[in-house]
Amino acid sequence: MSIHQNVKRMTVPQLRACKGQRKIASLTAHSSVFASLLDEYLDFILIGDSTAMVAYGLPNTLSFTVEQVAAHTAAVVRGTKHACVIADMPFGSYQRSPEQAFESAAFLLAQGGADAVKLEGGEVMAPTIAFLVKRGIPVLAHVGLMPQHVNTMGGYKAQGLDDETAAQVKRDAMAVAQAGAFGVVLEGVAEQVAAQITAEVNILTIGIGASAACDGQILVTEDMLGLNGAQVPRFVKRYADLAGDVKKAVERYADDVRAGSFPESSHCFGVKPKTK
Numbered sequence: 211m212s213i214h215q216n217v218k219r220m221t222v223p224q225l226r227a228c229k230g231q232r233k234i235a236s237l238t239a240h241s242s243v244f245a246s247l248l249d250e251y252l253d254f255i256l257i258g259d260s261t262a263m264v265a266y267g268l269p270n271t272l273s274f275t276v277e278q279v280a281a282h283t284a285a286v287v288r289g290t291k292h293a294c295v296i297a298d299m300p301f302g303s304y305q306r307s308p309e310q311a312f313e314s315a316a317f318l319l320a321q322g323g324a325d326a327v328k329l330e331g332g333e334v335m336a337p338t339i340a341f342l343v344k345r346g347i348p349v350l351a352h353v354g355l356m357p358q359h360v361n362t363m364g365g366y367k368a369q370g371l372d373d374e375t376a377a378q379v380k381r382d383a384m385a386v387a388q389a390g391a392f393g394v395v396l397e398g399v400a401e402q403v404a405a406q407i408t409a410e411v412n413i414l415t416i417g418i419g420a421s422a423a424c425d426g427q428i429l430v431t432e433d434m435l436g437l438n439g440a441q442v443p444r445f446v447k448r449y450a451d452l453a454g455d456v457k458k459a460v461e462r463y464a465d466d467v468r469a470g471s472f473p474e475s476s477h478c479f480g481v482k483p484k485t486k
Contacts, residue, residue, distance in 0.1 A: 220294040234426025242289030254294035283322030297324035308341035330356040332382020336389040343390035351386035355398025370400035396420040419445030
């Protein structure tokens, strides 16, 4: 039985108030159908730029556009009533200047219907975060392993496993907190580093491949449902094998079509039902 019944959509202030009170559960979504299935169980849904890979089959997230994110965000908003909806700022839509970031974020809120935006970057993006927050745009930051930095990081590598990167992740988390972000995603961060950051910052920490000590967790939905291939990232726990179920269902359908057993008369129009 769901704990969320007859309640209004979760707000950013309500999310932030959860720190130290209870854990936050979140997942990604990019379609109205999937979002409607997730909605009642989650605190927020992220329209991640990971959509580029899981929905479009692209090799990374770098070619996704703000217009695409807005379209998927609108679909998720239409399919939900409870969860706060947060839209990812895609690569190239906010790095040039705070003004560019504001235009992109405003587009995602106005056209996509998002409640907040997420952007990657720590110390270097702190001025941009402050600029957005002062102008009424809630920001969820993202530090540690940053997929949009795949080329400079040399791949998708965990951060904080040595003194140098641990110190940088901590500085990044502190910088975005001071800039006014309401929370920060800690991705691919050494467990002890993520736990320390969670204890020291006054904003939410959302872990993905980080620590159970974080204030909440997020996963790519396709990963946790077993829809993303046989390889399972270390930080993912699979809660279902929907790929196997889908394949079995499609196989049965194709067999029925080829055998002439689908459609039956009950699936056709203008056919009187058979009487016993």
